[in-house]
Amino acid sequence: MKSLIAKVGLISVVLLGAAVAAHAAGPTPEQQQRHLQLFHEGQALWPIYCNHCHNARNPAEFAPYQWDQIIMHMRTMENLPPEDEDAILEYLKTAR
Amino acid sequence: MVRTHHLSILTIGVLVSVALTLVQPSRARAATAADPAATPAADPAEAKPGAYTRLLRELEAERRHMREEERRHEEEEAAERKRIDALEKEVGAINNANTQLQQAQTTLQNTNAETAKQVSQIQKTVGSELGPFGFGDRINSFLGQHTFTMVGGVSAGFYYDRKAEMNQPVLDFEVNPMIRLNDWIQFYSSFGATLQPGGISDMGPSLANLQIFPLGQEEPLELVAGLFDTPLGDWFENQSPNWVNPFITAPLMYGAESIAPPSAMGLQARGGIQWGTLGQDVDYTLWIDSGPSFESSPGVASIPAPVIGEALNPLTGTNIATNGKGFGARFRFFPIPISKDLGRLELMASTYNGKWLDGLWYNAWDVGYAYRVGPFRTRGEWAQTYRQMPSLSGAAMYPGCCGHENRQGWYAMAGYFLYGIPHPYLGDWLEPRFNKFEFLVRYSGVNQRAILANDISTVPVFSFNGSPSVYSPHAREVALALDYWIAPSIVWQSEVDWELPRRGGTLYNFVGTSSVPTASAINATTNDVAVMTQLAIGF
Numbered sequence: 001m002k003s004l005i006a007k008v009g010l011i012s013v014v015l016l017g018a019a020v021a022a023h024a025a026g027p028t029p030e031q032q033q034r035h036l037q038l039f040h041e042g043q044a045l046w047p048i049y050c051n052h053c054h055n056a057r058n059p060a061e062f063a064p065y066q067w068d069q070i071i072m073h074m075r076t077m078e079n080l081p082p083e084d085e086d087a088i089l090e091y092l093k094t095a096r
Numbered sequence: 097m098v099r100t101h102h103l104s105i106l107t108i109g110v111l112v113s114v115a116l117t118l119v120q121p122s123r124a125r126a127a128t129a130a131d132p133a134a135t136p137a138a139d140p141a142e143a144k145p146g147a148y149t150r151l152l153r154e155l156e157a158e159r160r161h162m163r164e165e166e167r168r169h170e171e172e173e174a175a176e177r178k179r180i181d182a183l184e185k186e187v188g189a190i191n192n193a194n195t196q197l198q199q200a201q202t203t204l205q206n207t208n209a210e211t212a213k214q215v216s217q218i219q220k221t222v223g224s225e226l227g228p229f230g231f232g233d234r235i236n237s238f239l240g241q242h243t244f245t246m247v248g249g250v251s252a253g254f255y256y257d258r259k260a261e262m263n264q265p266v267l268d269f270e271v272n273p274m275i276r277l278n279d280w281i282q283f284y285s286s287f288g289a290t291l292q293p294g295g296i297s298d299m300g301p302s303l304a305n306l307q308i309f310p311l312g313q314e315e316p317l318e319l320v321a322g323l324f325d326t327p328l329g330d331w332f333e334n335q336s337p338n339w340v341n342p343f344i345t346a347p348l349m350y351g352a353e354s355i356a357p358p359s360a361m362g363l364q365a366r367g368g369i370q371w372g373t374l375g376q377d378v379d380y381t382l383w384i385d386s387g388p389s390f391e392s393s394p395g396v397a398s399i400p401a402p403v404i405g406e407a408l409n410p411l412t413g414t415n416i417a418t419n420g421k422g423f424g425a426r427f428r429f430f431p432i433p434i435s436k437d438l439g440r441l442e443l444m445a446s447t448y449n450g451k452w453l454d455g456l457w458y459n460a461w462d463v464g465y466a467y468r469v470g471p472f473r474t475r476g477e478w479a480q481t482y483r484q485m486p487s488l489s490g491a492a493m494y495p496g497c498c499g500h501e502n503r504q505g506w507y508a509m510a511g512y513f514l515y516g517i518p519h520p521y522l523g524d525w526l527e528p529r530f531n532k533f534e535f536l537v538r539y540s541g542v543n544q545r546a547i548l549a550n551d552i553s554t555v556p557v558f559s560f561n562g563s564p565s566v567y568s569p570h571a572r573e574v575a576l577a578l579d580y581w582i583a584p585s586i587v588w589q590s591e592v593d594w595e596l597p598r599r600g601g602t603l604y605n606f607v608g609t610s611s612v613p614t615a616s617a618i619n620a621t622t623n624d625v626a627v628m629t630q631l632a633i634g635f
Contacts, residue, residue, distance in 0.1 A: 041374060044434050048375065051468055052440050053330075054340040054634075055584035062245075069245045069276045073284055076307045076318045077333055079368035079379030079428070085313070 035090060042091025045084055053078070064093040245274045248286075251338040253589075253630025255556035257563045259622065266630065267291035268338055268558035272303075280309040293555045302359065302410070316367030320383075323411060324364060327381045327426045328356045328448040329462040329477050338558070339634030342511055343577050344591045345561050347477075347540035349505025352553070352560045353567060355481050355542060356448065356460055358410040360385035360422060375434035380427055386411065387420025387450040388458045390483075391551075394419070400611040402453065402486055403494070403604050404501045405546030405569070422450025422458070439469025444477075456484040471516030471534075476508035495615040496546070496602055507540035511579075536577040544569050547618070549605035561593050561626035568621040569601025585634030595624040 027035070050056035062070060067089060075085040248271035256263050270288035277283065286303035289296050305322030309315075325332040331350045335341050336358075349355050362385025371378050389395075389409040392402040396409055426446035432438050448460040464477035483501040488494070515531035522530055547567050556562030565571070577591040599620040604613035 044374065048434060048440050051473075052442065052466065053334045054337075055581065057584050065243050066245045069243055069274045069282060070247065072276065072282050072313075073274060073307060076320060076366065079318075079366050079377075079381065081368045081370045081377055081379075082314050082316055083370060084368075084374075084377070 035094075038087045038090035039094055041084075041087035042089070043095070045088050046091050049078070049080070049084070049088065059092045059095040062092075064096070067092045242278070243276045245276075247272045247274070247635060249337050249339045249585075249632060249634040251558065251630055251632035253344065253628060255344075255561055255626065255628040257554070257556060257561055257624065257626040259564055259595075259624040260554035260556075260562050262554060262556060262562050264556040264562060265291065266556060266558045267296070270302075270338065280312060282307045290558050292557055316369045318364075318366050320364035320366065321362075323359060323361050324383075326357050326360050326385075326424075326448065327364065327366075327383060328424060328446050328460055329426075329464055329479060330442075330444060330466065330475070331477070332356075332358050335475075337634065339585050339587060339632040341559075342534065342536050342579055342587075342589070343509070343538060343575055344559070344589050344628045344630050345575065345593060346559050347505075347507035347509070347538060348542045348566065348571050348573050349477070349479060349507060349540060351566065353542055353544075353547075353551075353571065354408055355479060355503040355505045355544070356462070357388045357408045360387075361411055362386060362422070373433040373435060375430065375432060375440065377430040378428070380425070381446075382425050383423065385422045385424075385450070387422040388448075388452045389420065390452060391548075393453065399548065399550055399606055400609075401492065401606075401613075403546075403548060403606075403613050404485065404496065404499075405544060405548045405551075405602070405604055407548070407551050419454060420451050422448060424448035439467060442466040452483065453486065456486060458483050471513035472511070474508070474510040476506070478504070478506040480504045492612065494604070494612050499545070501545060503542065503544040505540075505542045507538060509536060509538035511536035513581075532581045534579040534581060536575075536579065538575040538577075539573070540575070541572045542570070544601070546602040546604050546615075548613075549603055556626075556628075561628060563593065563595045563624045563626050565595035565597050565621055565624040568595075568597035569618060570598035572596045572598060586632070588629075588631050590629045591627075593626045593628070595626070597621040597623070 047056050059067075071085060071089045071092065074080065075082075080088070248269075250269045251267070253266050254263070255266055268288065268290050270286055272284065272286050274285075275283040283306055284303065285301055285305070287299055287301050289299045291297075301323070303323055303325065305320050305324045308319040308321065309317070310319060311317050325336070327333055329350075331347070336346070336350075345351060346354075350358075360383075362383055364381060364383040366379070366381040366383075368377050368379030370376060389411065390402065391398045391406045391409060392400070393409065399406060424447055426444065428442055428444045430440060430442055432441050442465060444462075444464045444466070446462045448458075448462075450458050452458045458481065460479060460481040462477055462479040464475065466475035467473065481501075481503045483503075485497070485500050488497050511534050513531070514533040514535065519527065519530055547569050552564055552567040553560075554562055554564050560566070566573070572595070574594045574596065575591055577589060579590075580588045582588060599618070601618045603616045603618050605616075606613050
């Protein structure tokens with residue numbers, strides 16, 4: 001019984017340590033490059049896709065958390081491909 | 097030095113000329129006294145005074161020239177002194193600015209050092225903290241943000257219709273609460289009120305649905321469950337909000353005599369994928385719902401019996417239990433890549449089919465396009481619907497009752513922002529205002545077998561110009577609009593509609609409590625014109 005508790009405790013500590021380490025590491029250069037690529041794609045898509053139905057709204061009109069919701073809705077209404085949604089959202093949240 | 101030299105020459109010249117002046121007259125007098133017969137011209141001494149005088153004049157001219165030179169030099173020297181003074185002042189100002197810059201640089205260096213120290217301390221704190229922050233962040237990212245946002249639109253305007261002789265203010269207000277429960281479920285709804293003949297309508301929901309990402313946001317599958325805009329064509333979903341529609345009115349096929357149901361209760365599956373490069377997409381929308389509803393449908397029964405020409409209902413909550421069912425599909429194709437810089441083109445086809453009264457079919461087909469590039473945009477649709485009518489016999493029969501109902505509707509519109517027109521001489525004040533104008537034109541029409549007199553309204557309400565000529569079996573409309581876009585979602589619109597209905601068709605009318613309509617032929621419906629202006633704000 002003691003052995004089982006020790007194993008479970010050890011596994012828990014390892015998992016918790018891995019989670020903390022992953023969080024403390026911050027974005028890698030690859031992730032930063034990915035964000036930059038998404039931003040540029042979003043910058044190109046935003047005026048084209050939004051203007052298709054209505055005038056493109058200014059990124060500064062809404063807070064980032066609001067853009068999360070609005071783009072979730074607009075993706076549904078306009079059937080945006082997931083990667084295009086990611087790019088437009090990255091642009092709108094960053095270009096404020 | 098030069099001036100001193102000139103002065104010396106001048107002084108000597110003056111002295112010589114004075115001496116010569118004094119000597120010459122005495123010599124001349126002496127010569128005349130010694131030889132009275134001698135003529136002045138014959139004596140060389142007689143010519144000398146003239147030469148001296150000439151020399152004296154030349155010297156005087158030279159003196160004046162010297163003085164002018166001296167004055168000019170003095171003026172130049174004074175100007176030089178002024179310039180030197182101004183330069184000295186500028187040098188002083190630069191020295192002051194340089195001192196201030198050095199002080200600012202020193203302050204910045206101190207601040208940077210302090211900031212670096214603080215960042216270092218924070219990094220140490222974060223690095224050494226083994227609290228639940230990372231674990232909590234991961235839990236939050238899984239469960240979502242639990243956020244609430246409200247968007248919507250409001251519009252107010254004034255409509256006039258000549259044939260109805262009606263002036264009417266209009267108001268429409270709509271809010272869209274969005275509640276994001278987590279990363280894969282969001283609730284979306286629409287509550288609105290409209291100014292109507294009886295006053296402002298009750299604030300009620302016109303949309304209420306859950307938007308669900310069952311496979312996560314990285315997969316092209318979304319579910320929409322609840323009350324939603326009918327995805328037949330693009331109009332109801334994408335163009336109907338008051339600040340999105342560039343016209344004040346709806347095209348005839350989606351307006352007062354709509355040939356498709358505006359909303360439905362059901363379940364959608366939809367998504368889009370990129371089939372080529374960036375911008376080349378294809379998307380799908382599949383849905384099942386509660387089926388189309390007409391005025392005579394159970395639960396509504398605003399007219400006593402089914403009749404050709406009766407209007408379709410929006411889903412209001414009073415007509416959910418219809419025993420109807422419907423299913424539809426829409427596919428859209430976007431062929432132009434972003435990199436071509438040729439704008440965005442959409443090609444669309446959709447269908448909607450269902451049972452509207454137990455086993456009676458309703459079928460609809462719609463094809464359309466939309467294109468926008470730079471200041472130009474255009475879109476259009478063509479739709480055809482079929483409705484199977486009940487078999488009537490005996491007293492229930494009415495003239496023309498026993499065929500089926502077919503309707504066609506179409507519209508095409510184009511708009512152009514004036515910023516696309518070269519206008520180099522408008523000036524700083526006028527140019528940005530000129531750029532915000534958009535000129536639009538739209539042609540729309542509907543063909544159907546009959547119109548119901550009980551449906552005809554001549555009171556303008558939001559999105560309807562109040563013209564009775566719209567209620568014609570073969571309605572046609574030309575709309576011209578001039579929009580001034582104050583901001584991307586704030587527009588002041590002005591529109592003129594010409595109603596140009598064709599002759600033909602039948603007018604049905606339920607008189608009193610009769611369940612059988614009377615019928616009369618519609619020969620010619622007069623043309624009409626309506627003028628409208630409206631401010632629409634999206635927020």
